[in-house]
Amino acid sequence: MPKQINSFSGKNEKGFTLVEILVSLVILLILVVAFVPLFTFVAQAVSNNTAKDTATALANQTIEDLRSLPFIVRNPEDGLIATSSDIPQLGLKNGNPPGSVDPELKKTVNGKEFTIKTDIKWDNSMYYKKISVSVEYPGAFNSTKVVSKFFTAAAEEGDLNLPEAGYIKVKILNQFGEPFTTEPIHVKVEPDAIGQATLDADTDDGENLFGLIESGNYRVSSYVGDKSYSPEQIIVSGWLIQEDIEVFDKETTEVNFFIDYPAKMKLQLKDNSNNSIKGNGILELSWSNGTHTKLFPQVEFDEDNFVNDSGNDFLPDSLLGNLWPGGTYSIKLQDVLDSTTLRAYKVYDMAEDGILKPKLNGSTWNGNLTANETAYLKLEYFTIANSLLKTHLILDPKMIHDFSLGAGYVEFDQTTMRVTRWLDQSGKNNHATAPADIAQQPVINGDTTDNLTWITFNRNNHQILDIASASVCADNFTIFIMAKPDANQTIVQPGEPSNTGITGTSGQYYLLWPEWGGGQGGDGKSHAGQGLSLGTNGISNYEHADGFLPATALFTGNMTPWRVIAVKYEEKRPSIYINSLLKATGNQSIRPGSIYTPSRIGGPGAMVDWGVLVNASYSGSVAAVMIYDTALSETNTKLVNDSLRNRFNLPEEVN
Numbered sequence: 303m304p305k306q307i308n309s310f311s312g313k314n315e316k317g318f319t320l321v322e323i324l325v326s327l328v329i330l331l332i333l334v335v336a337f338v339p340l341f342t343f344v345a346q347a348v349s350n351n352t353a354k355d356t357a358t359a360l361a362n363q364t365i366e367d368l369r370s371l372p373f374i375v376r377n378p379e380d381g382l383i384a385t386s387s388d389i390p391q392l393g394l395k396n397g398n399p400p401g402s403v404d405p406e407l408k409k410t411v412n413g414k415e416f417t418i419k420t421d422i423k424w425d426n427s428m429y430y431k432k433i434s435v436s437v438e439y440p441g442a443f444n445s446t447k448v449v450s451k452f453f454t455a456a457a458e459e460g461d462l463n464l465p466e467a468g469y470i471k472v473k474i475l476n477q478f479g480e481p482f483t484t485e486p487i488h489v490k491v492e493p494d495a496i497g498q499a500t501l502d503a504d505t506d507d508g509e510n511l512f513g514l515i516e517s518g519n520y521r522v523s524s525y526v527g528d529k530s531y532s533p534e535q536i537i538v539s540g541w542l543i544q545e546d547i548e549v550f551d552k553e554t555t556e557v558n559f560f561i562d563y564p565a566k567m568k569l570q571l572k573d574n575s576n577n578s579i580k581g582n583g584i585l586e587l588s589w590s591n592g593t594h595t596k597l598f599p600q601v602e603f604d605e606d607n608f609v610n611d612s613g614n615d616f617l618p619d620s621l622l623g624n625l626w627p628g629g630t631y632s633i634k635l636q637d638v639l640d641s642t643t644l645r646a647y648k649v650y651d652m653a654e655d656g657i658l659k660p661k662l663n664g665s666t667w668n669g670n671l672t673a674n675e676t677a678y679l680k681l682e683y684f685t686i687a688n689s690l691l692k693t694h695l696i697l698d699p700k701m702i703h704d705f706s707l708g709a710g711y712v713e714f715d716q717t718t719m720r721v722t723r724w725l726d727q728s729g730k731n732n733h734a735t736a737p738a739d740i741a742q743q744p745v746i747n748g749d750t751t752d753n754l755t756w757i758t759f760n761r762n763n764h765q766i767l768d769i770a771s772a773s774v775c776a777d778n779f780t781i782f783i784m785a786k787p788d789a790n791q792t793i794v795q796p797g798e799p800s801n802t803g804i805t806g807t808s809g810q811y812y813l814l815w816p817e818w819g820g821g822q823g824g825d826g827k828s829h830a831g832q833g834l835s836l837g838t839n840g841i842s843n844y845e846h847a848d849g850f851l852p853a854t855a856l857f858t859g860n861m862t863p864w865r866v867i868a869v870k871y872e873e874k875r876p877s878i879y880i881n882s883l884l885k886a887t888g889n890q891s892i893r894p895g896s897i898y899t900p901s902r903i904g905g906p907g908a909m910v911d912w913g914v915l916v917n918a919s920y921s922g923s924v925a926a927v928m929i930y931d932t933a934l935s936e937t938n939t940k941l942v943n944d945s946l947r948n949r950f951n952l953p954e955e956v957n
Contacts, residue, residue: 481508791837
């Protein structure tokens, strides 16, 4: 009987089983898969070597072509090196040295593109040109760019027989005086002489050698771009400039420029409560490296310049721009006025001995900056002690609807509406206090329709409020009042500056009473007190001393509507502003002493004996009184005016 064979487990003596065939095929497939990458690698390696050989051949051919060019070609007219790119010569088109060579060419070989870049520079001697040829091509592996570089030099046999000529070597140095090698910087050399060409090129490893150039004077410049530069250098339209650089025969003149990556600065201004200050001001930066000093132009800023960074308001780094990272900086701030509290501040000068320095990362800043970094500076100078706002008396406009809104602004009897104390918001506690006599206490009043609240002064009762004497300042100050008189005053024209004259003793309505001698005691012959008489027909500025009470500045016009009035004294010279507009300027006082601010609102507080008893008290309403111990700038005068006007919703068009 024939022997039975299982086709899946037994062996057929006449051939291979199906399992053996499948196993063989799998093994063969594994071998094929294993060898394919090897074949691919070998093919890529062959391709890469072929490309490298091609690049070498292209570079050698380029160098041979360069060697065939004349070393120099001289103009027949003056003997100088020709600069036209149409004349065959060993140099780059529009380059230095000049010549007819294209700095970059592209060639396609066997379907692959090769980029040939040529660079030709003068050697430090007058007899050699340094040549570099690089060939770029796509590699076979991962399509990476491959660069092959080749270097050589060329020289002219014998004497060049050139006219007197030399070199200018331009060096770009960083903050440490080391070559700035990380990026090329564009530099150029411009001759003083007419008819000579301007040379320009990028630096290589922080320098560039220009030549041969005719002996004489040149202007050398380097482009700063987005970098920074040492501040003692001269910059014009983004170019650092050095004039009158002289070139001598067969010599190299070295010109150094200091350029580096910029540092930046953000500045945060803080008050007593660690709140950020936002508002107007002037920032002034100074710099020194021990040898040179530089005072930068003043930079004015306002509330809109501030940016919020991590919950804090900063003056941004864009305000000062790119700063040189070397040397030491000092900050000065003036005319700073916070738009929220309306506090103006004393001048801050970091250079003063004993002054509080800014902080950087919690430590005292030493004035140094670092390239490619932004310094976040915090200045905690803007405290109550450094505030120039001596008193700030104001009301909540809506308290006429809800007396509780007056808490913190004014103390008054809610039955009689008599004011006992007007509370100072400046932080200096220079409150204004009423007399104990109820009849002399002014009254809270208001208009529920217009949402406006004010204090009314009755002339017949001589109602007054006395501001704390610590509010008094002299000679340079600014007073703001928001007021609405209800009677005409007698208009007195200011006369010529004098130490005598008594014209303010009849028909005046003194909203701010001018203290005799400024309240400084003595015989009243030196100092004087300033005051304001306000009527519906105008406002008059008066000064009061012994035998002396003249009008020193006057504005006549319709004062019936609510107005924001400012009187500014600058070096003892008064000016009157209505709704931030300058309306009148008086004469500078010639008194030997000082002119002091008033400390009484509403008038003298009683009849005045000026030979006859005279009523000089104010008749009308007041909603704000502010006294600054400085002559505010025009910008800050407007800021305070606009803040008061907006608070009480006064129409802007009222002048």
